[in-house]
Amino acid sequence: MVTVPAIQTTGLTKRYGHDVYAVSDLSLTVEEGEVFGFLGPNGAGKSTTIDMLMDFVRPTSGSATILGYDAQDEAEAIHQRVGILPDGYSLYHRLSGRKHIEFAISLKESDDDPDEILARVGLDAEAAARPAGTYSKGMSQRLALGMALVGTPDVLILDEPSSGLDPDGIRDIRTLARSHADAGGTVFFSSHILSQVEAVCDRVGILSRGRLVAVDTIDGLRESVGTGATITLAVDTQPVGVEFDDIDGITDVALDGSTVKATCTDPTSKVTLVDRVREGGSRILDIETREASLEDLFSAYTHPVDEPMVVEAER
Numbered sequence: 365m366v367t368v369p370a371i372q373t374t375g376l377t378k379r380y381g382h383d384v385y386a387v388s389d390l391s392l393t394v395e396e397g398e399v400f401g402f403l404g405p406n407g408a409g410k411s412t413t414i415d416m417l418m419d420f421v422r423p424t425s426g427s428a429t430i431l432g433y434d435a436q437d438e439a440e441a442i443h444q445r446v447g448i449l450p451d452g453y454s455l456y457h458r459l460s461g462r463k464h465i466e467f468a469i470s471l472k473e474s475d476d477d478p479d480e481i482l483a484r485v486g487l488d489a490e491a492a493a494r495p496a497g498t499y500s501k502g503m504s505q506r507l508a509l510g511m512a513l514v515g516t517p518d519v520l521i522l523d524e525p526s527s528g529l530d531p532d533g534i535r536d537i538r539t540l541a542r543s544h545a546d547a548g549g550t551v552f553f554s555s556h557i558l559s560q561v562e563a564v565c566d567r568v569g570i571l572s573r574g575r576l577v578a579v580d581t582i583d584g585l586r587e588s589v590g591t592g593a594t595i596t597l598a599v600d601t602q603p604v605g606v607e608f609d610d611i612d613g614i615t616d617v618a619l620d621g622s623t624v625k626a627t628c629t630d631p632t633s634k635v636t637l638v639d640r641v642r643e644g645g646s647r648i649l650d651i652e653t654r655e656a657s658l659e660d661l662f663s664a665y666t667h668p669v670d671e672p673m674v675v676e677a678e679r
């Protein structure tokens with residue numbers, strides 16, 4: 365059986381004016397059943413990409429499909445199969461939460477039970493009866509999410525779904541995203557905060573200034589930063605008469621009289637370093653190790669291009 369990707373973009377580009385490339389040559393494939401994290405700082409081009417997927421904005425060049433349907437020529441088929449929580453959604457202030465869900469049900473021609481959807485997004489009967497104009501930001505976000513869930517869409521697109529939510533709300537979003545994928549659906553989860561997608565996404569794509577600079581699993585990203593742990597030994601005197609070049613897994617050793625700092629690519633090599641420093645006559649007063657984090661990697665990837673791209677192991 366040939367399966368079509370849930371989302372596929374090929375050379376997708378959106379230019380505003382002469383030189384503002386909101387999205388540049390984006391080629392990306394998201395498979396069915398994935399929770400895909402679409403990560404990038406503000407202004408990276410995430411919303412513009414989503415707008416092109418939904419045919420809210422026309423690309424300058426390139427193409428996109430959702431479930432095999434062309435984003436421009438078959439937008440209607442896409443809208444029937446996709447649930448979207450847009451970045452700048454708006455609610456009708458005078459309409460109750462329940463009416464919003466009923467409205468989405470009629471648009472999607474689905475037979476969902478509005479109360480079941482409201483319960484899934486954590487809005488109780490009292491809240492559901494109130495006009496949406498009285499809602500807090502978090503409640504509004506929950507309602508907009510409920511509207512996206514109507515019709516059990518094959519693909520759920522969430523643009524910054526956690527904004528305005530408290531920790532409980534953020535956890536609920538993750539749970540919903542995971543259960544949607546576990547039931548065979550696909551989730552495209554855009555965020556500028558790595559930690560919000562890290563816990564739930566199978567893979568992430570990192571967008572910086574309109575360009576895709578990395579696509580990998582969270583484990584894969586971890587491996588790329590796994591090379592950057594730093595070990596710092598506080599010593600009473602500098603070690604003498606010993607070499608460090610031959611220790612496998614230890615690089616960039618720097619001595620400054622009171623510390624020995626090194627980059628450690630193999631955790632087991634730390635002990636060898638400690639032994640060697642002792643052989644050099646130093647007493648070790650303290651040991652500190654710091655693993656490079658995914659945040660380091662994210663900030664390295666999304667660093668402005670005119671600045672050096674470095675994974676900072678030490679701040």
Ligand SMILES: Nc1ncnc2c1ncn2[C@@H]1O[C@H](COP(=O)(O)OP(=O)(O)OP(=O)(O)O)[C@@H](O)[C@H]1O
Pocket residue numbers: 380384385386387404405406407408409410411412413451556
């Ligand atoms: N209609 C427009 N006209 C001109 N420039 C635009 C337009 N829409 C977006 N841009 C620019 O395109 C770039 C990408 O914007 P976009 O909103 O897609 O980023 P984003 O990653 O979604 O950011 P955020 O998280 O802040 O929403 C930005 O530099 C933005 O200023």
